[in-house]
Amino acid sequence: MDSLKHLLYDYLLSVGTSEVMAKYLNMLALLLGLLIIVAITDFVVRKLIRITFIQLAIKTKTRFDDLLITNKVPRNIAHIIPLLIAIEIIPTVFIDFPSFENFVEKGLIVFAIVLALWIVRSLLNTLKDYLKSLPAFKDKPIDSYIQVFMIFAWLGGFMSAIAIITGIPFIQFATGLGAISAVLILVFKDTILGFVASIQVSINDMVRIGDWITFEKYGADGDVIEINLATVKVQNFDKTITTIPTYALISDSFKNWRGMTNSGGRRIKRALFIEQEGVKYLTEAEVDKLKNIQLLTSYLETRQGDIASYNKEHNVNKELLLNGRNLTNIGVFRKYIDSYLKQHSAINKDMMIMARQLEPTTQGIPMEIYAFSSDKRWENYEYIMSDIFDHLIASLPYFDLEIFELPSHSSFKQSKTTQ
Structure with missing residues (x-):
């Protein structure tokens, strides 16, 4: 393995390439080789795991394994092996560039955290779909429980990623963040409300761009043309634009006509x-x-x-x-x-x-x-x-029926005339 680390490096030196250039070219060649290995491994492992899950789903009577495939659990799990290979080989690729190695290793660890959250989310979605198919859980707010858990999971993952990037121990980082949380909440109250609301709107699929919504409180009645962290823009049917705070979508009541649009009438x-x-x-x-x-x-x-x-x-x-x-x-x-x-x-x-x-x-x-x-x-x-x-x-x-209508002015005039 040691001979392979500098195989291209030694060859480039022998043909008269400068030492610095040889190191960079050697690193790029090893990085390219790593990317090819990771891509091939990811493709093969993903196919094997998917085939295994499909065969298992065919043989079993439960819908749980079918839902695992639907929610892409096998696909997310398949990324673990290529990630481990990359983490193992990175020191070899950047043997002559320790600073690069440290930066890339941190990036891979952060990706590992995100991948773990993806896997957890897909597993929870599978569990949610499965429980909703059972009569005993049809009227239970399973979505709310999973959303609360995922909010804390994403918060923990975000804090872990920041701690890894900055090199601060997680406990110390969390303690320091807690001390300034009150100030952050006060200063960024609207942003935080919008952020939480946008997550809720996205997860619950409450509003999409192109939906026709009616929001009487804000005088909105038209098509959604933009959704961002702070506001939702609605183009009314008279072509005026109404801007609605994103958090209002979860704090107030509005009507989404998507169900009618997607229905048969x-x-x-x-x-x-x-x-x-x-x-x-x-x-x-x-x-x-x-x-x-x-x-x-x-x-x-x-x-x-x-x-x-x-x-x-x-x-x-x-x-x-x-x-x-x-x-x-x-x-x-x-x-x-x-x-x-x-x-x-x-x-x-x-x-x-x-x-x-x-x-x-x-x-x-x-x-x-x-x-x-x-x-x-x-x-x-x-x-x-x-x-x-x-x-x-x-x-x-x-x-022999008539429509009811209130007497008009002419009715009173006619009554007076007949008298």
Whole structure:
């Protein structure tokens, strides 16, 4: 091994190269050889470990080993062997440059600390994913526990790295840091809050660039265009820019529309307020008239037959419509809305479609439409929703129903004229 250390050095001296140049060229050659060895070793070990884990995952029934692969645990572990080889050979590479050797060794130790944190994080993520798949842990805040642990782990790793770089013993460094922590917190309060918030936002995947968010407290309603340590910039739909403190994302409530964007549709949730005075039971003649509405023909024939059979079986006196089972105009209208939505080309049929009657109010009976438009673009979404309600409002007279509205000025004038 000693002969290999200066093999190129001795050759360069023999061909007339200066001693200083020979040392540098010899060091560069050894460094290049080390990089090649490390790269090849890392590639081979990574492949072998990954194949081993995959074979193990195939043979076992538990999902834990599958999650290890998903969270890149084998890949991170594979870096350990090349790192150990590099640490072992570095003294040989920099035998003529002790100062370089000390600098590179410290760098490798710092990388070892970071690698250890990567491995711990990937193992904890695997454990988190596995526990979340178990019914007993589904409602437990596992993410919070892991995040707290990782914050302390990263803090410890950072302090260890600084202690190694500066050459100060870890205990002494930690003690000195504790003495000035109060001053640091006071001076860098906003920066620290932003730093912690940015970690939380990143880990929890709360906001991404390009997300549409609504933050009423700061008047923000638009797309996120920038996220940094201190602020989040939102371009509102009127093209103005709103700046939000990063820590506000974890201290206050806001709405992220990413779930809607990634889903199959955009929700339509709006109600028609129907006058209560117009609600009534339907006579046979009125039901027969409504059968001309194609979307209701089959439903009314079936329901009319079922109701007639029930009333006959229970000997119901139908001289009074209140007796027995009956159809109401508002109930038939609700069924019409449901049928209309289910055949509408712009409504996503794979998501919830519902027409429901809400609790009566002083403004009438709310008949709410709950469905999802297939097109999520704002302009098209508004057009689809308007088209649906245009049709439903125009269809109300066919059911002898009216929309509630407060009296206008012209209504009072007309009342005075008739008097």
